[in-house]
Amino acid sequence: MIRLITREHTLRNRSPVMFGWTGKFLHVNLNKTKAVANRYEGSIARNYLGGRGFAVKILWDELRPEIDALSPENKLVFAAGPLTGFALPSSGKMVVAAKSPLTGGYGDGNVGTLAAVQMRKAGYDAVIVEDKAKKPVVLLVQDESAEFLDGKDLWGLDSFKTEEKLREIYGKTAGILCIGQGGENLVKYANIVCQGGRAGGRPGMGAVMGSKNLKAVVFSGSHELPAADPKTMQTLGGDGYREILTKPNYPFWKRQGTMMTIEWSQENSVLPTYNYSEGVFEKAEKVGGFAMEKIKVSNRGCPQCNMTCGNIVKGSDGKEAELDYENVAMLGPNIGLGNLKQVATLNRLADEYGLDTISLGNVLGFAMEASEKGFIDRNVAWGAFKPTKDLIDDIAHRHGTWGNLLADGVWSASEKIGRDSSKWAMHVKGLEISAYNCHSTPAMALAYATCSIGAHHRDAWVISWEVKTGREGYNAEKVDKVIELQRIRGGVFESLTVCRLPWIEVGFELEWYPRFLQAATGLEMGWPLLNVIADRIFNLTRAFWVREYGKKWSSDLDVPPARWFEEPLKKGALKGSKLDRGKYNSMLQMYYRKRGWDTRGIPTRSTLKSLGLDDAARQLKRVNLSD
Numbered sequence: 260m261i262r263l264i265t266r267e268h269t270l271r272n273r274s275p276v277m278f279g280w281t282g283k284f285l286h287v288n289l290n291k292t293k294a295v296a297n298r299y300e301g302s303i304a305r306n307y308l309g310g311r312g313f314a315v316k317i318l319w320d321e322l323r324p325e326i327d328a329l330s331p332e333n334k335l336v337f338a339a340g341p342l343t344g345f346a347l348p349s350s351g352k353m354v355v356a357a358k359s360p361l362t363g364g365y366g367d368g369n370v371g372t373l374a375a376v377q378m379r380k381a382g383y384d385a386v387i388v389e390d391k392a393k394k395p396v397v398l399l400v401q402d403e404s405a406e407f408l409d410g411k412d413l414w415g416l417d418s419f420k421t422e423e424k425l426r427e428i429y430g431k432t433a434g435i436l437c438i439g440q441g442g443e444n445l446v447k448y449a450n451i452v453c454q455g456g457r458a459g460g461r462p463g464m465g466a467v468m469g470s471k472n473l474k475a476v477v478f479s480g481s482h483e484l485p486a487a488d489p490k491t492m493q494t495l496g497g498d499g500y501r502e503i504l505t506k507p508n509y510p511f512w513k514r515q516g517t518m519m520t521i522e523w524s525q526e527n528s529v530l531p532t533y534n535y536s537e538g539v540f541e542k543a544e545k546v547g548g549f550a551m552e553k554i555k556v557s558n559r560g561c562p563q564c565n566m567t568c569g570n571i572v573k574g575s576d577g578k579e580a581e582l583d584y585e586n587v588a589m590l591g592p593n594i595g596l597g598n599l600k601q602v603a604t605l606n607r608l609a610d611e612y613g614l615d616t617i618s619l620g621n622v623l624g625f626a627m628e629a630s631e632k633g634f635i636d637r638n639v640a641w642g643a644f645k646p647t648k649d650l651i652d653d654i655a656h657r658h659g660t661w662g663n664l665l666a667d668g669v670w671s672a673s674e675k676i677g678r679d680s681s682k683w684a685m686h687v688k689g690l691e692i693s694a695y696n697c698h699s700t701p702a703m704a705l706a707y708a709t710c711s712i713g714a715h716h717r718d719a720w721v722i723s724w725e726v727k728t729g730r731e732g733y734n735a736e737k738v739d740k741v742i743e744l745q746r747i748r749g750g751v752f753e754s755l756t757v758c759r760l761p762w763i764e765v766g767f768e769l770e771w772y773p774r775f776l777q778a779a780t781g782l783e784m785g786w787p788l789l790n791v792i793a794d795r796i797f798n799l800t801r802a803f804w805v806r807e808y809g810k811k812w813s814s815d816l817d818v819p820p821a822r823w824f825e826e827p828l829k830k831g832a833l834k835g836s837k838l839d840r841g842k843y844n845s846m847l848q849m850y851y852r853k854r855g856w857d858t859r860g861i862p863t864r865s866t867l868k869s870l871g872l873d874d875a876a877r878q879l880k881r882v883n884l885s886d
């Protein structure tokens with residue numbers, strides 16, 4: 260079924276051994292079927308850590324500005340951090356990144372996967388995939404070898420079947436990442452899938468992979484990871500895992516994982532419902548954590564994690580599906596569907612096709628509202644299971660007018676549909692908003708609006724703190740909290756690359772991470788220094804957006820959709836709530852000032868220089884940087 264096309268691999272620039280990091284990037288050119296491993300400068304590791312830090316640095320340095328994200332010129336980066344692959348809590352993660360076809364800006368996602376562990380054991384901190392294969396291929400990276408295998412027989416298969424076939428050949432422990440039909444058909448929110456439905460890369464990383472004719476990547480490594488202090492590493496790892504088990508929230512977390520958030524969101528009127536027009540759902544109980552427990556069959560999770568949070572249930576078609584808060588909220592309440600088994604089936608279908616479940620639920624909510632208002636001639640009513648399933652099929656294959664139009668995301672769809680649909684196209688910078696309704700939570704709205712990839716909660720999930728401490732204010736304390744979380748979560752965790760959930764959900768203390776880092780790398784890097792690194796990464800990410808958007812960049816891009824400002828909630832305890840536009844804009848300007856950005860949201864020259872981003876300051880001259 261799979262045969263070898265070519266094999267070539269060389270190693271350049273030998274330099275002293277580093278600890279923690281493998282010290283090597285692998286550049287793979289799919290068109291030339293060539294792979295070259297390079298040792299990179301130690302300063303890159305110290306200044307950018309890994310994961311997102313490496314990804315944005317590589318894309319900034321290597322991409323020509325304003326390329327078409329789906330052209331061969333784009334590059335797809337798989338990047339891990341200095342903790343990835345060690346026996347440390349929740350460290351089996353990697354970042355997949357590229358210029359996003361959905362947003363036109365910086366795009367990435369993290370994925371918990373054996374591929375992260377195996378890529379590092381094969382000897383690489385990052386693999387950079389360039390150009391486009393002449394026909395469908397599977398990239399196999401095994402230690403010092405890279406092979407380009409014929410992927411013709413896998414093209415057209417869903418992600419589950421693709422992985423199954425590759426696993427038959429490469430075994431249970433291989434790290435496999437693949438795309439489904441969504442990525443092949445360049446759906447702009449197609450993601451990358453692994454391990455039977457774990458997925459990452461919301462802003463179209465699967466579409467970038469599809470545009471390169473790359474059906475799958477298989478990593479398999481046999482090297483020991485180079486720890487500076489292996490003994491301490493072993494002791495600390497064991498202590499860390501045991502510490503997590505002692506946390507009071509741990510037993511309930513194991514029962515429900517993030518699914519408990521359905522009930523929390525409902526109680527607090529922030530559950531995305533009927534395309535974010537409401538914050539409470541009349542059938543929330545039917546799709547909540549306790550309803551899930553009744554049909555749960557097992558847990559699944561990322562490698563190196565003892566908090567395994569994927570809840571496995573059987574859907575209405577009998578197939579297994581993995582449920583978490585985001586995918587249930589978006590494919591349940593947000594589309595008016597109150598049957599958990601049917602929600603599970605839609606989730607499974609999305610994972611098979613390799614479509615991001617958050618964006619998909621958001622797009623479907625938009626389509627249902629457009630259908631209700633008579634803006635599109637496709638009949639898809641709120642909560643109607645079969646028409647929804649049919650529409651997902653059409654989107655994944657870009658079938659028909661609406662399948663094709665909705666495959667480009669809500670920003671593009673609203674521009675084509677016109678009328679007032681942009682007011683309820685729920686995105687920021689083109690990335691569909693994830694599962695929190697922010698009519699009554701200005702800090703969370705700011706977090707969405709300023710996130711590195713468009714509207715996602717990953718960088719700063721500030722909503723739980725905001726609900727606890729007071730929703731009303733648009734003040735400095737909220738701005739500071741958003742920045743603090745963006746540093747810890749979006750900067751440090753995404754670059755180390757470790758999961759944020761042990762800290763957030765069971766209270767695994769932040770002090771563990773510098774200790775892990777020192778055992779791995781030998782470097783003493785406390786949180787003050789890590790926060791500076793996080794700022795460097797965050798500012799380079801923002802510079803990437805500005806370089807891509809050029810003169811089209813404006814602070815309007817950091818503002819959530821009009822619905823939250825203009826259409827108050829009609830139901831629930833917070834009936835009548837909406838955001839205040841004037842206060843929001845003042846808070847945004849305060850955020851810019853604290854970040855060292857100008858009134859347009861562009862880092863000033865001195866901010867960039869203070870972080871060592873002189874090249875960004877030079878390249879952004881054309882947008883007239885402020886001092």
Ligand code: SF4
Pocket residue numbers: 349350371559560561564565566567568569758759760761
């Ligand atoms: S807590 Fe969940 S998402 Fe995080 S590493 Fe564990 S299984 Fe993965």
